[in-house]
Amino acid sequence: MRRSPLALSFYARPTVEVARRLLGQIIVSDVGGRRTAGRIVETEAYVGPHDPACHAWGGRRTPRTEALYGPPGTAYVYFTYGMHWCLNAVTEAAGYPAAVLIRALEPLDGVDTMRRRRARGRGGKVADSDLCAGPARLCEALGITGRLNGIPLQRGALRVVRGDRRRLPVAVTPRIGITAAVDWPLRFVLLDSPWASRGGRGRR
């Protein structure tokens, strides 16, 4: 089945709105010649230079954050904790640094590939419910690394395509793992989704 990619205009809106409307949409990765795909079940908004948890807080513009200033629909992939990659979709107008962090997916396609990637370098096996339940986990499962930083999400090896968004029960909570602006309700998660990250399955 062929699904249409989300257009640039989808991302050129208030970041909170994009974060909410990304729930239910589908990420498709063809990295390494393998097709993997998953449905977005958890997101967080990082709303710009006035957001103390945003990497572009205070207008920081460095080689690391450069992709955040790109056009809407750009992939912002950053490295953290010395070993993890995380994927964001850049939002709002070009030049305005804001993005939505993709925090969890429901695996749809290429589950065997996901299992292999997630188990690599780790003798044990990974429960299917943990394949994409976390921002770094889903990047590992989909083969996403810094090589994809700055690419457009409308075409190419990594893209976001339209999913079924009818009747989605959404919970709104503070963001996870940050120490700044802890009261801002900028995390969106499908209510009771078994695919959400830890700290994420909760109701509110």
Place this chain on the structure above:
DNA sequence: GGTAGGATAAGCT
């Protein structure tokens, strides 16, 4: 069921 601590490196002060 839960949580504490370690891994590991870029970017900042």
Place this chain on the structure above:
DNA sequence: GCTTATCCTACCA
């Protein structure tokens, strides 16, 4: 030097 938009293992209940 210190912090970090994390994950995993070990350990305790």
